[in-house]
Amino acid sequence: MRRLLCGALLVSLGAWWVACSDASTGPPPPAPLDPNRPPTAVGAIQGQSAMVGDTVALTVSSYFADPDGDRLLYDARSSDPGVATVSAAGDTVTVVAVRRGAAAITVTASDPDGPEASQPFELTVLNSGPAAPGRIPDLELPLGQEATAEVSPSMLRRGEAAALTWADVEFWSDGSARVTVRRSKSDQDGNGATLYVGRDAATELRAIHGPDASPGAPVFGLRTGKAVSKRIGKAARAAGLVGRFSGHSPRIGMARDLVASGAGVAAVQVAGRWASPQMPSYYARAELAGDGAVARFYGEE
Structure with missing residues (x-):
């Protein structure tokens, strides 16, 4: 009798181990999706110079890359709009020189999910145009x-x-x-x-x-x-x-x-x-x- 009880107990434990082993070898969980990677800066945007009133247009798409191949959106900011204003349309950044000085222009590229990268460059405005009160009147001066x-x-x-x-x-x-x-x-x-x-x-x-x-x-x-x-x-x-x-x-x-x-x-x-x-x-x-x-x-x- 004792041998029969021991045998039955061993059979029960073996069945439980097999059931647990079968459950652990089921289909694996789905692999996690690849995370969205941010765009990266490529090279450096060179500093620019302009005269007062000049407009500088730069195509900036070559200065950024997205490792996931996402389409990038571009924006730009000026550190001093009194010296230079800036706007972005598509991949073109347009800077207008307002008065003499220097301004840091920061170009930002972002993908649709939010990650972004930035590149700064400096715009130097070389001269200023003083505001005249009006046209210079007729003068009695030498010829020329x-x-x-x-x-x-x-x-x-x-x-x-x-x-x-x-x-x-x-x-x-x-x-x-x-x-x-x-x-x-x-x-x-x-x-x-x-x-x-x-x-x-x-x-x-x-x-x-x-x-x-x-x-x-x-x-x-x-x-x-x-x-x-x-x-x-x-x-x-x-x-x-x-x-x-x-x-x-x-x-x-x-x-x-x-x-x-x-x-x-x-x-x-x-x-x-x-x-x-x-x-x-x-x-x-x-x-x-x-x-x-x-x-x-x-x-x-």
Whole structure:
């Protein structure tokens, strides 16, 4: 009897061990999904420099990679919007130089699930355009200086004024003139632009042209943009104007005059050949405020 009981007990324990062993060898649990990996920075975005009013556009997709092959979304921030503003559309980051200084631009790439990577670069704005109170008035100055002041309504940049030759000037029968800018910093392909010169300025140009002017001679007798800035500053001081004036001052002053006369920002942008409306809006901000909703509300426009 004792042997029978021991045998039955052993059989029961063996059956329990087999049942437990069979349960432990069932199908394995599903493998966990691969975690979403963040994008990574590739290389480094080089520092950029620009003149006041310039627009710098960068394609940034080559500076980031996503190990999972996810489509990346891009954003950008400026450390100092007073020096440079920035926006992102697709994989293009556009920076507008506002005033002289330096700003850190941070570009961020993120995938749809949230992980992100960032790349900074520095934008250096090389010059500032002082805000002129208006267009430099007609001056009684030696030949050349007078024409330099008068031609400002055409909104020439200082380098364009220095490069202007008599071959680029066409006098019209109505007393006005046209000048051709063959290349500029906003026209690196050399497509050219034709600018209007009013009758008063055209009269001064005729006076300094003379009968023996060579087509290739510089209109203002100046070879560099720096020399143009110096002449404008000297003319402003001779006129008794207060403030600091440079080669950019006539463009700013004319932008303000145009807005004050009722021209829209888009029209001023075209006239000044700016790449975007930000700069004329910034320069003429006081005039725009004077014609804005609050001024209209008070009936003071």
